[in-house]
Amino acid sequence: xxxxxxxxxxxLCFSLFILLQPTKILASEPATASAEHAKTEEGSFNVTxxxxxxxxxxxxxxxxxxxxxxxxxxxxxxxxxxxxxxxxLVDEHxxxxxxxxxxxxxxxxxxxxILNEAGEVDIAASKKLWDFSITKNVASLFISVIILxxxxxxxxxxxxKTGITSAPKGLQSFMEPIVLFVRDEIALPNIGAxxxxxxxxxxLTIFFLILTNNFLGLIPLFxxxxxxxxxxxxxxxxxxxxxxxxxxxSNKNYWEHIFWMPGMHWSMKLFLAPIELIxxxxxxxxxxIRLFANITAGHILVLSxxxxxxxxxxxxxxxxxxxFVIFIFLIELLVAFLQAYIFTMLTAMYIGMASEEAHxxxxxxxxxxxxxxxxx
Amino acid sequence: MVVGSVAAIGxxxAAIGxxIGIGLIGKGAVESIARQPEAVNDxxxxxxxxxxxxxxxxxxxxxxxxxxxx
Numbered sequence: 001x002x003x004x005x006x007x008x009x010x011x012l013c014f015s016l017f018i019l020l021q022p023t024k025i026l027a028s029e030p031a032t033a034s035a036e037h038a039k040t041e042e043g044s045f046n047v048t049x050x051x052x053x054x055x056x057x058x059x060x061x062x063x064x065x066x067x068x069x070x071x072x073x074x075x076x077x078x079x080x081x082x083x084x085x086x087x088x089l090v091d092e093h094x095x096x097x098x099x100x101x102x103x104x105x106x107x108x109x110x111x112x113x114i115l116n117e118a119g120e121v122d123i124a125a126s127k128k129l130w131d132f133s134i135t136k137n138v139a140s141l142f143i144s145v146i147i148l149x150x151x152x153x154x155x156x157x158x159x160x161k162t163g164i165t166s167a168p169k170g171l172q173s174f175m176e177p178i179v180l181f182v183r184d185e186i187a188l189p190n191i192g193a194x195x196x197x198x199x200x201x202x203x204l205t206i207f208f209l210i211l212t213n214n215f216l217g218l219i220p221l222f223x224x225x226x227x228x229x230x231x232x233x234x235x236x237x238x239x240x241x242x243x244x245x246x247x248x249x250s251n252k253n254y255w256e257h258i259f260w261m262p263g264m265h266w267s268m269k270l271f272l273a274p275i276e277l278i279x280x281x282x283x284x285x286x287x288x289i290r291l292f293a294n295i296t297a298g299h300i301l302v303l304s305x306x307x308x309x310x311x312x313x314x315x316x317x318x319x320x321x322x323x324f325v326i327f328i329f330l331i332e333l334l335v336a337f338l339q340a341y342i343f344t345m346l347t348a349m350y351i352g353m354a355s356e357e358a359h360x361x362x363x364x365x366x367x368x369x370x371x372x373x374x375x376x
Numbered sequence: 377m378v379v380g381s382v383a384a385i386g387x388x389x390a391a392i393g394x395x396i397g398i399g400l401i402g403k404g405a406v407e408s409i410a411r412q413p414e415a416v417n418d419x420x421x422x423x424x425x426x427x428x429x430x431x432x433x434x435x436x437x438x439x440x441x442x443x444x445x446x
Contacts, residue, residue: 185421286432293435294428300442342428 045310051303055227055296056110058136059086063222066094071139075112076130077102086133137234140226144212151175152208182207182344190348191355199351202245206238207344214295214336218329229339230295232288239288242347246283250354283350287343294339298332383441390437397430 061069070087079102089107091097096107104115112131116122155175168176187196187203216224228234256262258276261269305325309317405423409416
């Protein structure tokens with residue numbers, strides 16, 4: 001009954017999609033032609049390029065106008081380590097320039113590459129280049145680590161001094177509800193009262209790291225503005241940590257449920273084993289993509305609303321765009337907290353699943369019989 | 377003239393799917409709150425978590441659409 005409207009909507013969507021297909025194919029050639037035309041035209045505005053430039057990692061940190069902080073470039077090549085300012089990789093027009101160090105370096109699509117004598121990218125040599133640069137994301141990560149250390153160590157010192165005898169004061173009273181939230185809403189119900197204490201440091205670290213980076217990413221000005229938690233390398237590192245912790249805390253019962261699901265027919269067991277095995281890797285991967293996609297999508301949304309002003313080429317578009325941007329920003333504040341919460345909650349859930357003790361409710365009939373005996 | 381790409385249509389379809397999903401979650405939550413107003417806090421937090429799951433699937437599609445577009 002309830003499915004009928006959905007079915008009709010889906011049918012409508014697919015038929016519209018199929019209807020639009022020939023139009024799309026006919027329209028594709030003029031579209032690409034106009035895109036090329038837009039590129040060659042001087043001073044034209046490319047929305048996709050602008051947005052992607054803003055959510056990408058960078059070697060310099062843009063402040064305002066033509067002012068930006070040049071961050072250090074640290075390269076490891078067969079000739080050893082080399083450190084220089086990223087200002088040397090751009091010329092006065094902010095175009096990539098060649099820097100002559102041990103090799104000739106140039107930024108090609110945001111990546112440092114080695115050039116050969118002819119001025120072309122030397123692919124073989126570039127493969128041996130390791131880029132350890134302090135990029136915008138790394139610098140932002142340092143800032144968030146400093147903030148976290150300051151806030152958490154201050155609160156911890158207060159507990160050390162007065163103990164938990166008196167009511168929390170200052171930063172303590174800010175941190176305590178959040179820590180208790182992670183303990184009572186995330187760790188306790190998902191991991192269980194017996195084992196949750198061991199995982200609290202890990203869960204709190206993940207929660208506060210994601211939360212701080214999400215909030216810093218929402219600040220458009222200097223101390224924020226880097227898209228750290230919308231960087232797939234950052235979320236992948238977190239997901240790998242989760243993967244390691246979950247698998248280290250797993251027990252025999254967990255692996256039995258993956259490879260030889262109890263209470264099933266043997267043919268079903270054979271069928272389920274590969275699916276459950278994929279699930280082991282799928283869980284951290286979904287964590288990785290969920291955080292990355294949510295934060296990146298929020299940034300893209302805000303940027304594309306701001307870009308409306310430039311698309312319509314009139315300042316009056318701001319009257320519509322700016323209220324929408326503020327609205328999206330408020331939603332993003334919620335999302336920033338929600339994603340930290342969900343990442344931590346799923347981590348706790350996976351840990352809880354992996355370390356769950358074997359329970360014997362596979363034979364309800366005999367269990368019921370036992371209960372009856374106990375009652376009589 | 378139609379300007380754009382198939383990736384944009386894909387992102388739009390994903391948005392429809394997520395819209396239906398979040399709508400169903402909202403429907404369920406409001407109905408259960410009406411039935412049991414005392415459980416409103418539990419229901420709300422579960423609703424938000426479920427909505428985030430559904431939204432995440434739509435955002436996977438957005439990422440795929442972005443990659444397909446780029």
